[in-house]
Amino acid sequence: MALAPPASVEIPSSVLIIGSGAFGLSTAWSLSRNPQFKDTSITVVDRQPFPSPDGSSIDASRIIRPDYAAARYTRLAAIAQNRWRTDFAREHYQEVGLAVTAWGPEQKYVSESLANVRAIGTDKVEVLNSAEDIARACGLEGKDPWGNGCTGYVNWSSGWADAEGAMMWLREEVEKLDRVKFMTKAAKKLLIDHKTNTVSGIRFHDSSELRADLTILAAGAWTASLIDLRGICKATGQALCYMPISKEEEAALGKQPTILNLSHGLFMIPPHKGLLKVARHGHGYLNPTTIPHPESEDPHETITISLPYTHMDDPSQAVPEEGQRQCRDFLASIHPSIAQPSRPFTKSKICWYTDTRDGDFLIDYHPKYKGLFVATGGSGHGFKFLPVIGDSIVECMQGRTPEAFKGRWEWPVERIPEEKWAGDGSRGGPMCMILKDEMAKSRGKL
Numbered sequence: 051m052a053l054a055p056p057a058s059v060e061i062p063s064s065v066l067i068i069g070s071g072a073f074g075l076s077t078a079w080s081l082s083r084n085p086q087f088k089d090t091s092i093t094v095v096d097r098q099p100f101p102s103p104d105g106s107s108i109d110a111s112r113i114i115r116p117d118y119a120a121a122r123y124t125r126l127a128a129i130a131q132n133r134w135r136t137d138f139a140r141e142h143y144q145e146v147g148l149a150v151t152a153w154g155p156e157q158k159y160v161s162e163s164l165a166n167v168r169a170i171g172t173d174k175v176e177v178l179n180s181a182e183d184i185a186r187a188c189g190l191e192g193k194d195p196w197g198n199g200c201t202g203y204v205n206w207s208s209g210w211a212d213a214e215g216a217m218m219w220l221r222e223e224v225e226k227l228d229r230v231k232f233m234t235k236a237a238k239k240l241l242i243d244h245k246t247n248t249v250s251g252i253r254f255h256d257s258s259e260l261r262a263d264l265t266i267l268a269a270g271a272w273t274a275s276l277i278d279l280r281g282i283c284k285a286t287g288q289a290l291c292y293m294p295i296s297k298e299e300e301a302a303l304g305k306q307p308t309i310l311n312l313s314h315g316l317f318m319i320p321p322h323k324g325l326l327k328v329a330r331h332g333h334g335y336l337n338p339t340t341i342p343h344p345e346s347e348d349p350h351e352t353i354t355i356s357l358p359y360t361h362m363d364d365p366s367q368a369v370p371e372e373g374q375r376q377c378r379d380f381l382a383s384i385h386p387s388i389a390q391p392s393r394p395f396t397k398s399k400i401c402w403y404t405d406t407r408d409g410d411f412l413i414d415y416h417p418k419y420k421g422l423f424v425a426t427g428g429s430g431h432g433f434k435f436l437p438v439i440g441d442s443i444v445e446c447m448q449g450r451t452p453e454a455f456k457g458r459w460e461w462p463v464e465r466i467p468e469e470k471w472a473g474d475g476s477r478g479g480p481m482c483m484i485l486k487d488e489m490a491k492s493r494g495k496l
């Protein structure tokens with residue numbers, strides 16, 4: 051069980067947030083607007099200039115949906131979505147619908163999700179009972195169940211957001227409040243006093259230090275390089291492929307819903323700014339990496355954990371051949387006229403999820419170290435909560451974890467080996483792929 055927030059840090063005089071992604075930036079926004087923190091200095095540090103080119107929160111698009119098999123997320127997403135519709139980055143949100151489909155065991159997720167969106171009173175839902183039905187509702191050319199799925203539904207009140215645009219919007223909102231100091235610098239190690247088990251800030255790579263009463267780790271998939279998250283969180287790399295598209299094609303496809311086929315995890319979001327995106331919400335690539343134990347005083351002690359490896363580490367990085375082939379097969383199945391062999395993906399990238407054992411976020415004080423709070427575990431579905439997640443994080447900081455997430459967002463009682471993780475039931479497709487093996491297989495083929 052996590053430590054209760056010590057009385058002395060309930061309203062800390064200084065807060066240091068590591069990571070300026072959806073979790074970190076929205077926390078800074080919430081703290082800045084909260085009168086209880088009016089005397090607290092707030093600093094946000096990110097290893098990359100904003101918007102972080104390889105951060106998970108920065109991309110052309112993210113799906114905004116209350117379509118969840120877990121009702122607690124349906125309800126929270128519905129609150130967030132109301133904000134997207136009204137007063138939060140409105141110009142970056144499009145409500146064109148989302149088709150959630152499947153042909154395998156993932157149909158269970160689809161039917162539970164359908165029940166949950168109906169339970170919150172969504173009436174703009176259309177049930178689809180065949181690949182043909184799905185093709186009609188989504189404006190697909192293909193009729194093949196592998197691509198389309200054979201059952202599913204469209205929720206016409208789901209949508210998507212220009213993730214980078216929305217993050218830029220939020221950053222401006224935070225800057226207008228003039229409460230937060232932003233720094234571009236990579237944190238190397240937490241400042242841990244092992245006698246008192248207290249964290250008092252971070253050390254940078256140039257050995258300089260930044261101290262604070264409360265350090266909030268919101269470094270996304272990189273969080274595991276700063277604390278030991280074995281058996282709690284792991285980074286999984288997801289495939290994204292982009293294809294330039296004409297204005298006419300964009301106008302036609304832009305009115306269609308996103309299609310997400312959970313059986314292989316492949317999905318297509320309507321094109322934006324001349325680019326069509328086809329991607330996979332799956333088990334992802336693992337990148338086992340051996341690093342010095344982030345919490346140890348002994349520099350020779352190491353741990354091995356999956357960490358991100360991105361186009362910022364290797365500018366020539368592309369999605370492995372198996373991932374590009376799957377994205378292309380999916381496009382060829384749903385829109386054969388667009389996926390002609392002469393029309394390649396011109397860009398691909400690997401974007402990193404911070405997966406937890408069951409898809410629940412990790413938002414809690416560290417159970418061992420005073421002065422340390424962790425806000426991560428986005429598990430491939432955190433972005434839609436951008437308007438509200440900061441407020442939820444601050445509630446958890448104040449010992450007021452929302453009722454529905456008690457025992458869910460808290461630091462787990464035990465570490466569970468990754469091969470025993472159940473997941474949230476939304477992931478299909480290949481499992482246990484190791485990034486460097488898939489890269490090696492691709493060499494010469496891309």
Ligand SMILES: Cc1cc2nc3c(=O)[nH]c(=O)nc-3n(C[C@H](O)[C@H](O)[C@H](O)COP(=O)(O)OP(=O)(O)OC[C@H]3O[C@@H](n4cnc5c(N)ncnc54)[C@H](O)[C@@H]3O)c2cc1C
Nearest residue numbers: 069071072073097105106107113237270401428432433434
């Ligand atoms: C391909 C993909 C598709 C997704 N699709 C959806 C979707 O459709 N809908 C949805 O709701 N969610 C989606 N998600 C999930 C969502 O994007 C994430 O849950 C969310 O963006 C995570 O935010 P974060 O703040 O935890 O991480 P990030 O946005 O990655 O932020 C972490 C930040 O920490 C910084 N950092 C790391 N290490 C250090 C360090 N040592 N020092 C300083 N700074 C550091 C990084 O530079 C980064 O900016 C998707 C994610 C991916 C990868």
